[in-house]
Amino acid sequence: MAHEETVYDALDHAHGGEGQWAFGTGFDDPLAGVDTTIPEGVDAADLGAYSLMLGDDALVLCQRLTEWTTRAPELEEEVAIANCGLDLLGQARLLLARAGAAGVLGRSRQTATDSIPDEDALAYFRDADEFRNHHLVEVDGGDYAQTLVRLLVASAHRLALFVRLRESRDPVLSAIAAKGVPELTYHRDHAARWVLRLGDGTEQSHRRAQAGVDAVWPLLADLSTATDVETRLVATGVAVDPADVREEVRDVLTMVLERATLTVPEWPADRPSPGRAGEHTDEMGPLLATLQGLAREHPAATW
Amino acid sequence: MSAPTLDRPDAAAPDEAALQAHFDATIAADRRVEPRDWMPEAYRKGLVRQIAQHAHSEIIGMQPEGDWLLAAPSLRRKAVLLAKVQDEAGHGMYLYSAAETLGADRADLTDKLIEGRQKYSSIFNYPTLTYADCGVIGWLVDGAAICNQVPLCRSSYGPYARAMIRVCKEESFHQRQGYELLMTMMRGTPEQRAMVQDAVDRWWWPSLMMFGPPDDDSPNSAQSMAWGVKRHSNDELRQRYVDMSVPQAAALGVTLPDPELALDPETGRHRFGQIDWAEFKQVISGNGPCNAERVSRRRAARDDNAWVTEAATAYAAKHAS
C-alpha cells in the first residue's frame, strides 16, 4: 500500500493541507489577513459597487451551474461542473467580502443580523433590484449545450477582464483576479472542448448547440458598455473597461464556433447592461427565492 | 473442468483444484488478490455486486444533500456542501473503476441500478427535511459509513482496498464538517437547536440499520469473512458505532431517541433498543419515502443526456487520426 500512499500524500501535500477537499476552497473568512485599506484616490462606494458587479456575476452563474449537480451527463462531467461552480463561488465570496469591506452593503443590513458576515448579508439579504449581474448569467440554462455555450461566453469574457484586472491598483481586486485567471482559463477550455464536440458531434447535438448559441448570443449586447462606476474606476486604474476586451472575446468565440461547425450569429448592438442597473429578467426572482429562502427565514441564525 | 488453452498450447492447464488452492493460499497469507489472478467465480461475482452497490450508494447518496445545495444558508456552507457532494461523485468513480477491473462495465452497472436489479444503501431513501439533516448525514451517516469502510481498506481484493483508502481519507473530513455544522447550529437560535434534535431523532435508527441485519440473520457473513472481503461482523461494527456516537451526542447536547440506551458498567459498552427490521425491509424493498425519486433522477440523467455522450463519441470517431 505504501506506493499508493506516497502518491496521494504528495497530492494532498501540494494543496497545503486542504487536499481532502475537492478543491482548495477556503472555508473561513475569505479576506482574513488581507489589507483591505482602500487605495488613495479611489472612491470606496465605486470600488464596492464594482466588486458587487463582478461578485454577483460569479454567484449567480455558480447557482445556475449547480443546478446540474446530480443531473449531469456522465460522472466525469458531474465533477467538472462542480469544479467550475466551486471556483465561481470562491470568487463570489471574495468579491462580496470586498464590497462589504468597502462599506457597500445596500439594504442588506436592515434584515441581516450582526452575526452574519458581509458576503452572506449581500448574497442572502439583497433583493433583485440590488443585484448587479448581467442577464447572461441569470437566464435559465436550458439543456447541456446551452449551458456550455453560456459558460463559454461568460468565462471567455470574465477571463479577458481578469487578465487585465491583475494590474488593478486595488491590491485586493488584483489578488482576486490573479487567483481567478487559471480557474477561468480552465472553465473556458472546458466549455470550448464541449462546444466543439457538440457542434461537430451528431446531427442532434449540432442542432442543440446552434440553438444554444442563438439563445445566448443576444445577451452579448450587455457585456461591453461600461457603467459610470466602471468609467470612473478605469480612470483611477482600478477597473477594466469592458469595451477593451470586446474584440478579444469576439475572436475567441468566433474561433471556437467556427471550429465547431456552428454558425456565428451577428454580434448584437451594444447597450448599457440592464442587469448592472438592477433591472433583471423574470427568471431572477425564482433563482433568488431558492438561493435566499432558508437564510431569510432565520435572519438571526448562524450556520 | 477441463480448461481450454487456445492460443497458448505450451501453457500447462492446471485443474481447478490447483487454481483454487493457489487462491486459498493467497487469502490465507493475507495477500491481495489482483485483477488478472484466477479467482473463484463466486468471489468475483460477489465482489462486483458489493463494489457496484457501494458505488451506487455514493452516487445516489449525492441526492439527499444535493437537494440543499441551491438553498444552503451561507456561502461557506454552500462551498462545503458542493465540495462534499462532488467528492461523492469522485468516490463513485473510484468504486466503479474497481468494479471494472473485475469485468463489469460502468454503464451496465448504472443500467442495473436504474432498473432496480442492483441496490444501494437504504439510508438514502429518507428525505432531508431541514438543513440540520445535512449535518446529521455528515455526523451519523458518514460516521457509520466510516465504521463500515475503514476495514475495507484491507479488503482481500487489491483494487477495492486501494479505492477505499482514497475514499476513507475524504470521508473523515465529511464527518467532521457535519458535526461542526451541528455544533454551530446548537449554539444558534432555539429553532436551530430544535432542528438538530429533530434530525437526530429521524436519522439515528436508520443509521443503525446501515450495518445490516443481526449476525444470526446473516448467513453469508462467514464466507465473506473467510474470503477477507468482509473483516468484521455487522453486530460488531454496529456496537462500535454506538459506543463512538454516544459521547459525541452528549458533547453536542442532543438526545439519542432510544430510552433503552445505557452504558453497561461490566462490559464498558452500550446496550441499545431493538431495531425495527420490518421498516428496514420495507425501505430496502423499494417502499421507502424517496426510493422512486432517487432512481428516477438517475434515469433522467442517463436518458435525457444520452445525446451528449453520443455527440462526444461521434466527434472522437470523426477526428481519430
Next chain:
Amino acid sequence: MTGPVTPSAGETTAEGGHGAVPTGPEVPSGAEPSAATARRDWPLYEVFVRGKRGLNHVHVGSLHAPDDEMAVHAARDVFTRRNEGVSIWVVQANDITASSPDEKDPMFAPAGDKVYRHPTFYEIPDDVPHI
C-alpha cells in the same frame, strides 16, 4: 464449474456501501435485462499520476472519456484536484499489454495480455443463479 457457494437469496450485509446494502442476488424485477442497450459508451482509460517531481507515475484509477484529450482533462479533475503541477498519463485500457505472474490462468487465455478481464469476455446472463 464448481466453486464456493454463492450468497443465499435476499441476504443483506453491511459492507457494500455507504452503509447497509443487500449483497444477495440482484433483486428480481419486471424489467428485462438491458443487454442490448444500444448506447455507445466512452472507452475506459487508465490514469497514471506523478504526484511530484522525483516520483514515478503511479496508476491511480480509471475513468471513461470520449477521446484522449478529454481523458487527460477529466483525469486532472478527478484524480489530482486540478493540480497543475502534477504530471498525468492516460492510456486506453485496451491499448495496454500486460503480463502477470499467474500466466497459467486458463480461463482467460485469449485475453491473457490485457490488463483486466474485460466485460466482453464475460457473457453471463444475469438471471443465471449461482454461476
